Amino acid sequence: MQDIMRVAAQVFCExxxxxxxxxxxxxxxxxxxxxxxxxxxxxxxxxxxxVEQWYERILADYDQQLRGVRGARARLRFLIWRHLTVIHNExxxxxxxxxxLRAWPEYRRTTVFxxxxxxxxxxxxxxxxxxxxGEIRADLPLRIVRDMIYGGVEHHTWAYLRGEGxxxxxxxxxxxxxxxxxxxxxxxxxxxxxxxxxxxxxxxxRLERSTAAR
Amino acid sequence: MQDIMRVAAQVFCExxxxxxxxxxxxxxxxxxxxxxxxxxxxxxxxxxxxVEQWYERILADYDQQLRGVRGARARLRFLIWRHLTVIHNExxxxxxxxxxLRAWPEYRRTTVFxxxxxxxxxxxxxxxxxxxxGEIRADLPLRIVRDMIYGGVEHHTWAYLRGEGxxxxxxxxxxxxxxxxxxxxxxxxxxxxxxxxxxxxxxxxRLERSTAAR
DNA sequence: CGCAAAGATGAGTGGAGCTCATTAGAATGC
DNA sequence: GCATTCTAATGAGCTCCACTCATCTTTGCG
Numbered sequence: 001m002q003d004i005m006r007v008a009a010q011v012f013c014e015x016x017x018x019x020x021x022x023x024x025x026x027x028x029x030x031x032x033x034x035x036x037x038x039x040x041x042x043x044x045x046x047x048x049x050x051v052e053q054w055y056e057r058i059l060a061d062y063d064q065q066l067r068g069v070r071g072a073r074a075r076l077r078f079l080i081w082r083h084l085t086v087i088h089n090e091x092x093x094x095x096x097x098x099x100x101l102r103a104w105p106e107y108r109r110t111t112v113f114x115x116x117x118x119x120x121x122x123x124x125x126x127x128x129x130x131x132x133x134g135e136i137r138a139d140l141p142l143r144i145v146r147d148m149i150y151g152g153v154e155h156h157t158w159a160y161l162r163g164e165g166x167x168x169x170x171x172x173x174x175x176x177x178x179x180x181x182x183x184x185x186x187x188x189x190x191x192x193x194x195x196x197x198x199x200x201x202x203x204x205x206r207l208e209r210s211t212a213a214r
Numbered sequence: 215m216q217d218i219m220r221v222a223a224q225v226f227c228e229x230x231x232x233x234x235x236x237x238x239x240x241x242x243x244x245x246x247x248x249x250x251x252x253x254x255x256x257x258x259x260x261x262x263x264x265v266e267q268w269y270e271r272i273l274a275d276y277d278q279q280l281r282g283v284r285g286a287r288a289r290l291r292f293l294i295w296r297h298l299t300v301i302h303n304e305x306x307x308x309x310x311x312x313x314x315l316r317a318w319p320e321y322r323r324t325t326v327f328x329x330x331x332x333x334x335x336x337x338x339x340x341x342x343x344x345x346x347x348g349e350i351r352a353d354l355p356l357r358i359v360r361d362m363i364y365g366g367v368e369h370h371t372w373a374y375l376r377g378e379g380x381x382x383x384x385x386x387x388x389x390x391x392x393x394x395x396x397x398x399x400x401x402x403x404x405x406x407x408x409x410x411x412x413x414x415x416x417x418x419x420r421l422e423r424s425t426a427a428r
Numbered sequence: 429c430g431c432a433a434a435g436a437t438g439a440g441t442g443g444a445g446c447t448c449a450t451t452a453g454a455a456t457g458c
Numbered sequence: 459g460c461a462t463t464c465t466a467a468t469g470a471g472c473t474c475c476a477c478t479c480a481t482c483t484t485t486g487c488g
Binding site for chain 1: 313314317322354355358359361362363364365366367368369378386389390392393
């Protein structure tokens with residue numbers, strides 16, 4: 001049965017879900033087609049089991065690694081970078097998850113779903129750490145930030161997953177972390193700085209006039 | 215043929231792509247199955263044509279509306295809000311695009327693909343307007359911002375598209391615009407800037423006192 | 429009215445997931 | 459050491475669904 005799952009993982013990744021034929025998986029695994037259906041209720045369930053096994057492997061050392069990273073900003077960057085890196089290293093499986101698994105009604109009762117929830121929940125927790133430490137403002141819903149992070153990662157890697165073009169996990173992680181962390185705007189505090197600047201400029205002019213008058 | 219496309223749009227939206235049977239579409243359209251294949255090379259192409267027609271309708275008044283919105287920030291919010299609203303109003307079609315169409319190899323030669331590119335290109339243009347107007351910093355790649363916007367919208371609406379839960383386009387648009395515009399962080403650069411600002415203010419006060427004293 | 433061109437028909441085909449009666453092999457009992 | 463039972467593997471066949479094609483019908487034109 002482990003043979004079947006190993007072979008199925010290969011064939012699914014190579015050909016995609018619908019072009020991967022059960023007959024082909026059986027042949028490569030050295031069994032006959034019907035044998036697959038002794039262990040799996042159907043092709044869909046086979047994919048689900050394969051992806052679940054893979055995903056558990058991927059997340060195995062995840063918590064330990066995260067525990068080693070200190071500071072809300074670095075932790076946040078790690079989460080983003082990690083997601084980008086997994087996609088970059090294993091595009092086949094990620095394509096299966098994004099294009100097939102998540103579109104199915106069975107998805108919600110999958111451990112992939114549960115583990116993903118856990119994963120994104122950790123992102124919220126890290127953001128909250130930042131709020132508690134006074135590093136991040138809390139006047140916007142953190143859920144939206146999380147959605148923009150995960151959605152952004154997946155949108156950014158979309159072309160790569162189609163086999164068109166590439167992306168750099170490190171650079172993208174830097175940019176996204178920076179964006180989330182410091183934002184894009186010249187925000188209200190800066191207008192305070194501008195006011196101060198104007199006061200100083202006015203003072204400078206007055207001083208210049210008074211020194212010139214002497 | 216318009217009948218077939220109208221009926222197909224309905225059935226696809228109701229049942230999803232693979233549960234929508236060609237026989238069913240034909241029956242509801244009052245023709246026989248083979249007739250569909252006189253006008254369309256196959257079921258996939260039928261969906262593509264249906265979605266293309268819909269998408270053109272959706273984007274018909276789009277540019278005109280955008281032209282009516284002034285200011286980079288308001289324009290950006292409009293783009294985000296618009297995307298959210300379309301998803302909220304027509305979940306069936308959006309589900310078909312996100313789950314089926316975009317996963318197919320044919321997608322790239324679709325006008326849906328072209329129009330979407332146009333759509334996101336406009337977002338980059340609006341961001342660039344903000345940079346030119348001095349409203350937005352340009353020291354981070356705008357492509358990443360765009361990816362976080364569109365990815366964020368889709369990630370945020372994902373549960374809704376599955377028929378689980380709901381979301382509020384206006385609130386989400388506000389939050390995302392705010393996030394992109396002013397950022398989240400009381401970040402290191404800003405705390406440094408704040409320290410500098412306090413020193414400058416102190417300096418200004420000293421100078422003001424000394425000039426006043428004369 | 430005759431004829432040709434275009435359109436519609438529905439029985440039939442092919443392919444892929446899936447089933448099940450049968451067989452082979454292993455474990456257990458006496 | 460043979461018989462029995464229980465489990466696993468087999469592969470021919472079934473079903474479902476997209477798709478095809480020879481045939482029939484309607485329309486347009488002289």
